[in-house]
Every structure is written in C-alpha cells, then in structure tokens.
Amino acid sequence: MIRVVGIDPGIKGAFCVLEIPRSLSLSLGERHPQAVKLITVQDFPLYKEVKSKIKNTTRNRIDLKALALQLEINMAGAKICLIEDVGKMPTGSDPLAAFAFGYSTGAVSALVSSYGFPLEKIRPDVWKAYFGLTSDKNKSISLAKKLVPASAEFLTLTKHDGRAEAVLLAYFAATHIRFK
Numbered sequence: 001m002i003r004v005v006g007i008d009p010g011i012k013g014a015f016c017v018l019e020i021p022r023s024l025s026l027s028l029g030e031r032h033p034q035a036v037k038l039i040t041v042q043d044f045p046l047y048k049e050v051k052s053k054i055k056n057t058t059r060n061r062i063d064l065k066a067l068a069l070q071l072e073i074n075m076a077g078a079k080i081c082l083i084e085d086v087g088k089m090p091t092g093s094d095p096l097a098a099f100a101f102g103y104s105t106g107a108v109s110a111l112v113s114s115y116g117f118p119l120e121k122i123r124p125d126v127w128k129a130y131f132g133l134t135s136d137k138n139k140s141i142s143l144a145k146k147l148v149p150a151s152a153e154f155l156t157l158t159k160h161d162g163r164a165e166a167v168l169l170a171y172f173a174a175t176h177i178r179f180k
Contacts, residue, residue: 003039004177005074005081006169007112008162009105011060016041016166017074018148020174036174038150040074041163044108062104068111081112082173084165085121120177127172137161140168147171 001019008014017039045066048058075081086105112119133139137158144164145152151167154160 001037002174003075003078004170004173005078005117006166006171006173007081007083007108008165008169009084009086009108010101010162011044011046011062011104012159012162013044013062013104013108014042014162014166015044015071015074016151016163016170017078018167018170018174036148036150036171038148038167041151041154041167042070042074043163044104045070059100061100062107064107064111067108068115071112071117072115075112075115075117078117080173080177081117081119082169082177083109083112083119083121084127084169085123087123120173122169122172127169130172130176131168133168137164140164144168144171 002022003017003019006016006018019037019039021035045063046060047063049061051057051059086101109119109121128134131143133143140161141155141158141164144167145155148167148171151163155164155167
C-alpha cells in the first residue's frame, strides 16, 4: 500500500491521508473507489489567541504543536504530501487576513518539511482544472464523496470544503505522482 497526503492550507485548512495499492493506477476515467482507503481527514487544530484585551476579542490560530502530532501519527510511511500552492489574496482584501493566511500556509509547509516528508506543491488552477472544478465549494464536496466514498461522513456541511479539497489533493497525488 502507498500512503499519500493532501493538504488544503490556511487557517480553515485540513489534511487527508489515503492509502492505495501499489499496483493500482487510478484515473478519473477509471475509478476504483473501493481500492482507495481513507486513513483520516481532519481539520487543522486551532486555538483562540487574544486579539485585543480592551475589546475582549480573539482570533483563531493553528495549533502547530497539535498539528505536528497529528501529522506525525497519520503520515508515517507517506510517499508524498501534496499541498496547495496558494498565491496572493485579491487586492482589496484585508491585509491582516492575508498575512494570517500566508503565515499559516508557510507554517504548515515548514512543519511537513521538518519531518522529512516528501512535499510537493500544486497550484489550485492546475488540480481544479483536472477535476473540472471552480470555486464552488459544493462541487468539491460532491466530487470528494464520489471519488472517496468513505469521506462522505466527514463532508456533511458546506464549511467542510477544506476537508473536501484535502481529499481531492490526496486523490490527485495518487493519480499523478509516480512512486518508487
């Protein structure tokens, strides 16, 4: 069996670990959902950070220590980790939100690399085009459920699009990357 990982980065990110038989060559035209084993799909663990003591506000941050433990447990033996290579946020977006997104994406990439897992990046326009997807979250969820039926129980809400994209990234890794 080959273990592959997909990561949808960002503060609302998630990761998915799939196992496929070594001999199986998957493609969209030739689906073998019974041969794809879902190991896990999880949101990034978060904690609340005080944003302003005066206004008594908080913001979510990725709990990197908890994420490191989750990845170490679930990625053991992984042949590849495919992470979405996100670009800049549209101009006009909140600069603090853009910074937080960039920080969390970089931190997760560094975390994966620090464990020595093979890491590859892929632009969203490349893998989404392959699957025929747009920015429609429901289409990503629907396709993830179809390709990896065991993921359906984890993809019950529209806000689970990060999980769905992690599943699709792992599936893309399984279908496109050659393993030694």
